[in-house]
Amino acid sequence: MRWAPLAAALLAGACSTPKLAERFHTLLPAERAPSAAATNAVAVDVAPVAVPPQVDHAQWVVRQPDDSLLMLEQDRWAAPLGDELRSALAERLTAQWSAIDVRAVAMPASAVWRVRVDVQRFESVPGREARLEATWSLAGTQPGSAPPLVCRSAFAETPAAGGIPELAAAHRRAVTRLADAMGEQLRRLQAGQPGSCR
Numbered sequence: 001m002r003w004a005p006l007a008a009a010l011l012a013g014a015c016s017t018p019k020l021a022e023r024f025h026t027l028l029p030a031e032r033a034p035s036a037a038a039t040n041a042v043a044v045d046v047a048p049v050a051v052p053p054q055v056d057h058a059q060w061v062v063r064q065p066d067d068s069l070l071m072l073e074q075d076r077w078a079a080p081l082g083d084e085l086r087s088a089l090a091e092r093l094t095a096q097w098s099a100i101d102v103r104a105v106a107m108p109a110s111a112v113w114r115v116r117v118d119v120q121r122f123e124s125v126p127g128r129e130a131r132l133e134a135t136w137s138l139a140g141t142q143p144g145s146a147p148p149l150v151c152r153s154a155f156a157e158t159p160a161a162g163g164i165p166e167l168a169a170a171h172r173r174a175v176t177r178l179a180d181a182m183g184e185q186l187r188r189l190q191a192g193q194p195g196s197c198r
Helices: 004-015 081-096 164-190
Strands: 023-025 042-046 059-063 069-077 099-101 112-125 129-140 149-157
Touching (some): 042 081, 081 099, 081 164, 149 164
Parallel strands (some): 042 099, 042 112, 059 112
Antiparallel strands (some): 059 069, 112 129
C-alpha cells in the first residue's frame, strides 16, 4: 500500500501532455530597408498606439470560421501589440521616409511632427486575411503649421498559406502600407504642400 501514491504519481506523469514550445512573432521586418537620404529629414514623435481590447493580449487572438475568437496559447507577440505597432511604424518611417524618431534622439520640440495612431480593427483570420484599420493624425508643432491632418486607412493582406508565420508576414505588409501612407503625407506637409487622405 505504501507504494500506491508513488505509482499513481508516475502514472499521472506518463499520461500528461507535454507542453508545446511558445512561438514569438514580431511586426518588425527581418531585415531593415535601406535608409532613405536624410537631406530633408523630418522629425517625428510617434505616440503610443491604441489597439482594440479584444486583441490587446500577449497571445494571438484569431477569428474562427463561425466568427468566434480563439486565443492561441503557443503563439505570442514579442512585445505588447501596441508597442509592436509603434516600433514597426517608426522603423518604416525612418527607413523609407527620411524620418528621425525623436524618442531615440534629442530634437527641438519646435520642429516635430506628432504622429498618433488609433487602431480600430486588427484581425487575424488564418488562411484568409490580416486586416488593419486605423485612424491616424499628423500635427506639426512648428509656428504656422497647417491644421492637423486626420485620416482613416484600411488594409487587408492575404497570407501566403494558412499558418501563423504567414499571417504574421501579412500583418507586417499591412503595417508597412499604413506607414507608407503616413510617410507620403509627412513629406508633403514638410514641403509646405497640403496633405490629403488617399
